[in-house]
Amino acid sequence: MNATVALLTRRSLLGRTRTLVLLLLPMALLGLCALAQVLAALDDEFARELDGALAPDLLEAFGIAVLMPLLGLVTGTGSIGPEIDEGSIVYLLAKPVNRYSIVVTKLAVAIAVVVVFGVVPVAVAGVVLTGEVGSVAGAFAVGALAAGVAYSALFLMLAVVTRNAVVIGLIYALIWETLVGGLVPGAQALSVQQWSLAVVERVLGDSAVRLGVESAVGFTTGLVLLLVTTLGATAYAGWRLQRLRLNAET
Amino acid sequence: MSETTPAGAIHDIGYRRYEGPRLGASYIRRSLFLETLRGSFGLGRSARSKIMPNLMFGVLVLLAVVLGLVAGYFGMSELPMGYEEFVFSMQVPITIFLASQAPVAVSRDLRFKIAPLYFSRPLSRPQYVQARYAGMAAALFVLTAVPLTLLLAGALLAELPWREQLPDYVRSIAGAAVAALVLAGVGLVIAAMTPRRGLGVAAVAGTLLVLSGLQGTVRALAEEFGDAAFAGYAGLISPFSLVDGVMAVPLGAESVMATPPEGFVMGAVFCAVAALLVVGCYGSLLLRYRKALR
């Protein structure tokens, strides 16, 4: 971990446009929650639905499936992609600094941003929707954290490996995880969303069935795969950073 | 001895001015339009840049062909997925196409600050924006119209009655044109906000996806709540459902939604919003390029 790298990363990550994009996501989520509360106030039956399976549905469909992947994409790639693209990464590499340390520090910054812009809003959304600081809010916050960490690590690694990291990340999160996952059950075993959902399921415990939260993978499988992905992606990113080629115009 | 130095003179060393015919501003606009259109499919660019857009194009084409084959093979009486449904269901590849190509159309000029080069030609700011906008919209139209046409071809080959197929097809083509205009506008405005290509891609995709997700969720909430009209208006949130709404009421197509917009008022609102969106995006782009000239 390196404080200077962290500082530089934070400054370049939270630029004007990127922060705007990062804000858009949780704002949309919280807007939805506000709407749901308004509707619940107007109709009792709706309020009951909300207490039931509707809240977890919302949190899963929007929080875990849309918010976290996009956040992870923007922060994961943004924490190292532009520097490699522009060549300014040379100022970090032409130093007696361990490459793995650079990667880990950048990942930490990305995770911190994801927590602020993603995990906290999901927790708040959970509280607002269910009306209590309860197991639903907590479970989904933990799940969002798991997803955020894994996505950030994965997309940071992608950004070190290729210059088209954003598009490839999009294809993974959208086409692989959602479309293909919907059609081919096997694909769901290789989906960060499903792994995070397994974590949510476990934290909810018995109420998971009642609330309609079900993951395609078991808890142990999900947790192990999350860890393997995060650690593996980070290690590989460091290895590739060591071997990064800097050239005049590329 | 010295001579008085002569006053400065320009010597004729054989340099010739170009006195021949000059193609006018319309040629420039046409070229810019074509460059944007072709560039969106990677033509005229490096081999690597051809992969992504044509991959998405291939997905759509493949699906259209498969649908036609399935209809033929199983002797179905109608296509497994209708024309109107097709564009809406193919949101994700279309979004990815737009997300990856819109930055190519606008960010590059802004990032490398070569926009002034364009404007030192007989090309005004509105003309530049029109050419870029039209090029991107044309690319999106090709992206959707070709698969739709292949779908029609497949349907006809499967011996489905053409009297039934043709009106639906024509409606969906009109819808595709509207979708192209709306989506191109939204995509270009967002991409022009940042010179960074990666961030532009993420911003366009993120925005469209969030809007789509919002639309679905709001609609679901409204349906739970039991208010069909509210659910219908939810379609205004996402460009894809907006186009679906435009197709449903004025054009009389069958909507994809369970709670489509109905009636004159809702139809008018949808059309108005679509038109406003297109005009608004055009205006935003004009403003953006005014800044670029400094």
Add this chain to the structure above:
Amino acid sequence: MSTLELEQVSRWFGNVVAVNDVTMHLGPGVTGLLGPNGAGKSTLINMMAGFLPPSAGTVTLDGRPLQHDPEIYRDLGLVPEREEMYDAVSGWDFVLANARLHKLPDPKTAARRAIDTVEMAEAEDRDIRTYSKGMKQRIKMATAIVHDPTVLLLDEPFNGMDPRQRLHLMDLLHRLGDEGRTILFSSHILEEVEQVAGRIEVVVAGRHAASGDFREIRRLMTQRPHQYTIRSSNDRALAAAVIGEAGTSGVELVTDASGDEIVQVQATDFSAFVHALPRLASRHGIRLLEVRPADESLESVFSYLVAR
């Protein structure tokens, strides 16, 4: 002591050979890497900085290989060619960050010294994105010298600098070179290299075309006759005498721009001519007023090497 050694280094990208069998030894002092655009200068510098492994051959610093060893950067400073830096921070913050990344015991003093050396103290609190090209170059320079490296690699460092800044940088490089550091800078502008570098290494189309002091190289270019212009008290007699010498291939009597008569001599054997000239002059009683080599400039060396 710090020596950069390249032994038979080649680098290719697919079918394109960017650097072709280059052997160089860089020691203390200022060396200029000269070559036209696309000659492979940046590729060479990237290899010397450890950011590009050679496809063949070895690059070592004091015998140590450069790959996978971040510790070499304690002694190595690099001024990259590309303009982009961390735009969102101020000049001071950036140089300070670089000092900290170098794990210097007193980063603030080092940063202060570096910024003062490049004369950027006035603008140091502004964000880098507001800097002009020349200012960015100076900040780049500051980051490269903040840790007092023994080896300094500069890729087109004079790019975008105005004449005053350029003189200042040349001065700085002279000073650093005199302190015993090994400095290599690349350029395609001859005047810059001429005025700063003691030695030059010429790279043309990936090949190492020549190395050494440029005047020495000129002497080695024996296929091209040396040109001299001579003013004397009796041009015609001198011309007749000079053409009688074996080492002379041509003589011409010219009226130069200011109306004076001069003798232009083409000598194929440089040293023979130089020895013969005073002898001839004294034997014929001709007074030599001015003897000037006409083409001993880096430009002529360069154009000769490039044309080959």
